[in-house]
Structure formats: structure tokens, C-alpha cells
Amino acid sequence: MKRIVILGSTGSIGINTLEVIRQHPDRFNVVGLAAGSNVEEMIRQAEEFRPRIISMEEESAAETVRQGVSYPVEVVWGGEGLLVLASLKESDYVVSAIVGSRGLPPTLAAIQAGKTIGLANKESLVMGGSLVMEASRKAGVSILPIDSEHSALFQSMNGEPRERIRRILVTASGGSFRDWPRERLVTATKEEALQHPNWSMGAKVTIDSATLMNKGLEVIEARWLFDLPYDQIDVLIHPESIIHSLVEYEDGAMMAQLGTPDMKVPIQYALSYPERLPLKGEPLDLVAIGELHFRAPDLDRFPCLKIAYTCGRQGGTLPTVMNAANEIAVERFLAGQLSFLGIEEVLEEVLSRHTLVPHPTIDDLFEADRWAREMARQCDARVG
Numbered sequence: 001m002k003r004i005v006i007l008g009s010t011g012s013i014g015i016n017t018l019e020v021i022r023q024h025p026d027r028f029n030v031v032g033l034a035a036g037s038n039v040e041e042m043i044r045q046a047e048e049f050r051p052r053i054i055s056m057e058e059e060s061a062a063e064t065v066r067q068g069v070s071y072p073v074e075v076v077w078g079g080e081g082l083l084v085l086a087s088l089k090e091s092d093y094v095v096s097a098i099v100g101s102r103g104l105p106p107t108l109a110a111i112q113a114g115k116t117i118g119l120a121n122k123e124s125l126v127m128g129g130s131l132v133m134e135a136s137r138k139a140g141v142s143i144l145p146i147d148s149e150h151s152a153l154f155q156s157m158n159g160e161p162r163e164r165i166r167r168i169l170v171t172a173s174g175g176s177f178r179d180w181p182r183e184r185l186v187t188a189t190k191e192e193a194l195q196h197p198n199w200s201m202g203a204k205v206t207i208d209s210a211t212l213m214n215k216g217l218e219v220i221e222a223r224w225l226f227d228l229p230y231d232q233i234d235v236l237i238h239p240e241s242i243i244h245s246l247v248e249y250e251d252g253a254m255m256a257q258l259g260t261p262d263m264k265v266p267i268q269y270a271l272s273y274p275e276r277l278p279l280k281g282e283p284l285d286l287v288a289i290g291e292l293h294f295r296a297p298d299l300d301r302f303p304c305l306k307i308a309y310t311c312g313r314q315g316g317t318l319p320t321v322m323n324a325a326n327e328i329a330v331e332r333f334l335a336g337q338l339s340f341l342g343i344e345e346v347l348e349e350v351l352s353r354h355t356l357v358p359h360p361t362i363d364d365l366f367e368a369d370r371w372a373r374e375m376a377r378q379c380d381a382r383v384g
């Protein structure tokens with residue numbers, strides 16, 4: 001029985017994770033849940049899964065949950081609360097599914113406490129990939145990818161010689177504006193951007209998909225998870241999101257993982273690895289789909305992907321700054337304070353002002369993150 005803590009249980013990944021666990025009560029037991037402000041969903045989840053401990057972002061939300069749950073449960077809160085959940089002694093597995101760079105401290109804490117990690121929170125690898133991977137090597141813990149592309153890559157490397165990989169191809173749907181000309185992006189609205197063609201996900205990752213920054217974050221995530229240089233990581237636009245990514249080997253063979261766009265598949269694989277369990281869901285009907293399509297990404301229409309490659313290659317504090325500026329820009333876009341193309345303008349502006357720290361400590365990363373957020377908030381007024 002795996003004893004699981006879910007950080008971000010009320011979100012899209014968190015809810016899908018609980019659905020997987022619901023299907024396998026003999027395999028998985030929920031011992032802790034953490035979320036931000038959604039007290040109603042947390043109370044409902046607590047009543048069903050009976051975790052021993054819960055964490056919420058604010059003290060007031062924690063108190064509401066404590067009073068709303070019908071059994072004696074420990075409720076903690078804030079950044080400290082997340083660290084308590086991450087290193088809980090009754091758990092052996094932590095699902096890291098908080099959105100954004102605030103997922104980094106609890107992910108690192110869980111690694112240092114020796115927990116196996118199911119990683120959805122790609123921002124923690126973008127912000128601090130080198131430190132996270134070094135910590136996982138030191139602690140001897142596995143980081144199992146939940147992100148669909150990285151799960152596909154992981155599955156496509158299973159039993160194959162890593163040194164024979166020629167390159168990996170990270171597939172991308174192209175997002176909500178895949179076929180829009182650049183001129184039309186000027187007026188793109190939040191409602192339009194939130195209409196992802198294939199996946200139902202949280203707002204932040206859906207906007208990142210629309211700018212192609214999600215693919216940029218995923219390229220950096222792949223660099224760290226699979227220890228590959230950037231010139232062996234390519235992006236392939238695949239509008240149907242059926243092939244979740246591919247690995248090309250030196251003999252020309254390509255291995256891929258296919259499936260319907262359903263996050264329960266990679267989540268369950270990460271939870272059950274190295275086993276493969278049954279899962280309820282629509283089987284993939286390739287005859288009904290008929291055709292799959294592919295094309296190269298258009299970096300002129302979607303420069304965020306180019307920005308991410310540049311930041312990843314230069315390294316140091318640049319990916320941290322890019323990630324933080326992107327989080328603020330997306331937040332402001334969702335709040336109606338920034339245009340869609342304003343997101344890339346904020347990134348360019350903040351990055352142009354940053355002085356790169358080449359071998360950052362964890363404190364350097366947090367300082368770069370703080371600085372970039374402040375800068376990105378200031379830029380908003382000019383491009384909004």
C-alpha cells in the first residue's frame with residue numbers, strides 16, 4: 001500500500017489523482033492533502049479519503065476546514081504547512097501538483113525527506129532543476145513524471161539504452177491559437193485563450209499552452225528529468241494530442257506512447273510504477289481518429305518557445321527569472337490587466353534587465369524569483 005500526500009489536491013491534477021486512487025483503494029492510501037483556498041472541495045475530499053493531516057494556504061481557510069470536517073483532523077497552513085505535509089513521516093509518496101514556483105520548497109523538502117515524487121509541478125524544475133536533481137541523487141529518491149509528455153518519454157525509454165538516444169521530440173497541441181495569424185493574436189481574449197483544443201486543465205497551464213510557453217517549460221523540464229542537452233530536445237506540433245511524445249534512437253527507431261488525452265493515464269503510471277494497473281476510461285480508437293498530423297513550431301508567431309530555449313541554454317538564474325515573470329504576466333492576463341501579446345513583452349522586458357548569476361545557490365534562485373516578480377508587475381502598467 002503506497003501512503004500518499006497530494007500537494008494541490010483541489011486542482012485539475014489533484015482531482016484526477018484522487019480519481020485514480022478511488023479506483024485502487026487496495027493500492028493507495030491518502031495520508032495528507034494540501035491546497036490553496038478551495039475549502040468546500042477540501043472538506044469533501046477529506047470526508048471521502050480521510051487524510052490524517054490537511055494544509056491550506058491561509059490560516060482562516062485552515063480553520064474553516066477544521067470546523068467543516070466531521071472527524072478529528074490536524075490542519076496546518078501556509079508555507080510551513082506545506083513543508084510539514086511534504087515531509088510527513090507516515091507517507092512514502094508525494095504528488096507535487098501545486099501550480100507555480102511555490103511548488104519548489106515543498107518538492108525539495110519531500111525529496112530531502114526521502115519521499116518518492118510524482119511530479120506535475122514543472123515550474124519547480126524550471127526554477128531550480130539543477131538543485132532538485134542534485135537533491136534527488138543525494139537522497140536516492142525517484143522523481144516520476146506526471147506531465148503527459150515526460151511520462152511518454154519515460155515510458156519510451158523503458159528498457160532502452162540511454163546513450164543511444166539521438167533526440168527526443170516533445171509533442172505540442174499548439175494551444176488555443178495554433179492556427180491564428182500573428183495579427184489576430186493582438187485581440188486574443190482570456191475566454192478564447194482558455195479554450196484548449198484537447199485537454200481540460202487549470203487556467204495557468206492552459207494560458208501557457210496558448211503562448212507555447214508550456215512547451216518551453218517542458219523542454220527545460222525534459223533537460224533536467226532526462227539529463228539531455230538542449231540540442232537533443234525538439235518540439236513537434238501535433239494537433240490531436242494522441243502521441244504524447246517520442247524518443248528517436250541512433251538506429252533511426254522512434255519509440256512513442258499514445259493514448260487519449262486523459263491525465264489519469266500518466267498520473268496512474270507515476271503512482272504505480274514500475275507496475276501497470278488497469279484504468280477505467282475511453283480506449284484509444286485509431287480507426288475513428290483516422291489521421292494524425294505534425295508540423296514544426298512557428299517561433300515567429302509564438303516567440304515564448306524561443307525565449308525558453310535561450311534561457312534554458314544560458315542557464316544560471318535565467319530560467320528562474322523567465323518562469324517568475326511568466327507567472328506574473330499570466331496572472332495579470334487572467335485578471336484582464338495585460339493583453340495576450342503583453343505576456344511575451346513582459347518576459348522580454350524583465351529578461352533584458354536581469355544580470356545572470358551563473359551558478360546560483362537556492363537563495364540566489366529565490367532572490368531572482370522575487371526580483372523578477374516585482375519587475376514583471378512594474379512592466380504591466382506599460383504594456384497593459
Ligand SMILES: NC(=O)C1=CN([C@@H]2O[C@H](COP(=O)(O)OP(=O)(O)OC[C@H]3O[C@@H](n4cnc5c(N)ncnc54)[C@H](OP(=O)(O)O)[C@@H]3O)[C@@H](O)[C@H]2O)C=CC1
Binds near residue numbers: 012201204
Ligand atoms: N492540469 C493538467 O492537466 C496538467 C498540469 N500540469 C502541471 O501541474 C501543476 C498543477 O496544474 P493544475 O492542476 O492544472 O492547476 P490548478 O490551477 O487546477 O490547481 C492548482 C492547485 O494548486 C493549489 N494551490 C495554489 N496555490 C497554493 C498554495 N499557495 N498553497 C497550496 N496549494 C496551492 C490550488 O489550490 P486551490 O484551488 O484550493 O486554491 C490547486 O489545488 C502545474 O504546474 C501544471 O503546469 C502538468 C501537466 C498537465
Ligand SMILES: CC(=O)[C@@H](O)[C@H](O)COP(=O)(O)O
Binds near residue numbers: 210
Ligand atoms: C496535459 C499536459 O501534459 C499539458 O502540459 C499539455 O501538454 C498541454 O498541452 P499543449 O501541448 O498544448 O502544451
Ligand SMILES: [Mn+2]
Binds near residue numbers: 147148149218
Ligand atoms: Mn504537458
